[in-house]
Amino acid sequence: MTDAPPRLEIRNLTKRISGRKILKGFTFSFVAGTRYLLTGPNGSGKTTLLKLLAGLMRPSDGEILYQDRPLEDWGSAYGKMVSLLSHELYMYEDLTGLENLEFFARLHGLPHPRNRALELLERVGLKFFAHEPVKSYSQGMKQRLAVAKAILHRPKILLFDEPFSGLDLRGTELLQETLQEILPQEDGIFILATHNPDLGWQLADQYLYLERGSLQASGDRTHFIEAKIVDRLRQKIDVGVF
Amino acid sequence: MSFLRGIWEIFRKDFLFELETGETLSLLLVFALSVLFLFNFSFDLSRAEVQKFFPGFFWLTVLFTSVLGFSKAIEIERRGHAIQGILMTPIPRESIYLGKVFSSFVFLLLVELILAPLFVVFFGLKMTGAQFLQLLFPLILGTLGLAAIGTFMALICQVSPKGWLLFSLGYFPLAVPTLIASTKLFQGIFQAVGGPAAPWLRFLGVIDTVELVVAVLLFEYLMEE
Numbered sequence: 001m002t003d004a005p006p007r008l009e010i011r012n013l014t015k016r017i018s019g020r021k022i023l024k025g026f027t028f029s030f031v032a033g034t035r036y037l038l039t040g041p042n043g044s045g046k047t048t049l050l051k052l053l054a055g056l057m058r059p060s061d062g063e064i065l066y067q068d069r070p071l072e073d074w075g076s077a078y079g080k081m082v083s084l085l086s087h088e089l090y091m092y093e094d095l096t097g098l099e100n101l102e103f104f105a106r107l108h109g110l111p112h113p114r115n116r117a118l119e120l121l122e123r124v125g126l127k128f129f130a131h132e133p134v135k136s137y138s139q140g141m142k143q144r145l146a147v148a149k150a151i152l153h154r155p156k157i158l159l160f161d162e163p164f165s166g167l168d169l170r171g172t173e174l175l176q177e178t179l180q181e182i183l184p185q186e187d188g189i190f191i192l193a194t195h196n197p198d199l200g201w202q203l204a205d206q207y208l209y210l211e212r213g214s215l216q217a218s219g220d221r222t223h224f225i226e227a228k229i230v231d232r233l234r235q236k237i238d239v240g241v242f
Numbered sequence: 243m244s245f246l247r248g249i250w251e252i253f254r255k256d257f258l259f260e261l262e263t264g265e266t267l268s269l270l271l272v273f274a275l276s277v278l279f280l281f282n283f284s285f286d287l288s289r290a291e292v293q294k295f296f297p298g299f300f301w302l303t304v305l306f307t308s309v310l311g312f313s314k315a316i317e318i319e320r321r322g323h324a325i326q327g328i329l330m331t332p333i334p335r336e337s338i339y340l341g342k343v344f345s346s347f348v349f350l351l352l353v354e355l356i357l358a359p360l361f362v363v364f365f366g367l368k369m370t371g372a373q374f375l376q377l378l379f380p381l382i383l384g385t386l387g388l389a390a391i392g393t394f395m396a397l398i399c400q401v402s403p404k405g406w407l408l409f410s411l412g413y414f415p416l417a418v419p420t421l422i423a424s425t426k427l428f429q430g431i432f433q434a435v436g437g438p439a440a441p442w443l444r445f446l447g448v449i450d451t452v453e454l455v456v457a458v459l460l461f462e463y464l465m466e467e
Contacts, residue, residue: 056326134322
């Protein structure tokens, strides 16, 4: 594992699933220390892109490079660098929060896995629920536990896919507070996929706009406003509804 | 993380899960005992017939029970997409498969160790301590073979929309050589028929190895999507 700032590059990335092109020749370089908002209408390829960046899928064409090496060359060692939080839990609901975090800490080969798990449960405000099975947690608590799991091994690349999905207003606020508290302490690359830019901009400083598997626009918040991305998102939602 | 450590961590988690829920062992045991009762009360067999049919009944019960065990083992990973969480860790991919094989093997073997003496009692057979020890060889090798194929086929269910069709088409035919060899070994122990045990034990050892190696090689490919 290297301590150099992470470099993540996508070159002509194409992904086909069941013969359908989900991503179409996507090229982009993610810079260390930057937080990206990945937005676009439903079905634009956000989740597929994050799964590819997490190493859970392989590109159909093109390549993804981490520190100038294709992900395939990293093998399972890439798991030390990356973390993906999604609206899926990626955990065991019948085990307790502590057991889950300890298990994943062990898989990451962390020293003192139980201590690290307890430290993070306290950090996300779940210390008093450490010994409760995850299935008894509210949706908001599950998401905060997922945040703890995501930063367990101090990854260089943090990928969040619709983390606010299914949360009520209070749950959203709590998760935002947790993320605000945690993110400044994590260097590296942070990519947050959401179709709700208002929530995303509270955490991000650059954006990428995807539509039908193609990168349509990218830049900072000023560019986001000038490019009228919100209007484009609304139009897509309208077309979807009517 | 080392290959063996990875296998241990997956097994440890499944064991912990079983301690918390008790789901797998209770399901397998209740099912296996129900089949045993059904066999016992459905047939009115003479002592000679019992000795002849007992090995087949036993391994048929193990086959049915194993299907429940594999589906349960994979269901645990499906809930909450937990297996994707494991795939994002630096654990060697083959450790995930072999860890699941080891868990299924241990749970199924535990059920068989309870089931075998009960079969003997219910069917009115006599079993010496030496015979029970001899049973351990086919039980261990036969169960390992079933766990190797069954875990792999159950993992296919995880990634394919027609998974359970593939499971039934793959698991049952591939399990036949293991079941024949294990049944022959049981016959040898209880009836002193079925020829010498060594060739069948070697056969089981070879097919277990082949199944495990092929499944490990295919597992990485299987998990890509």
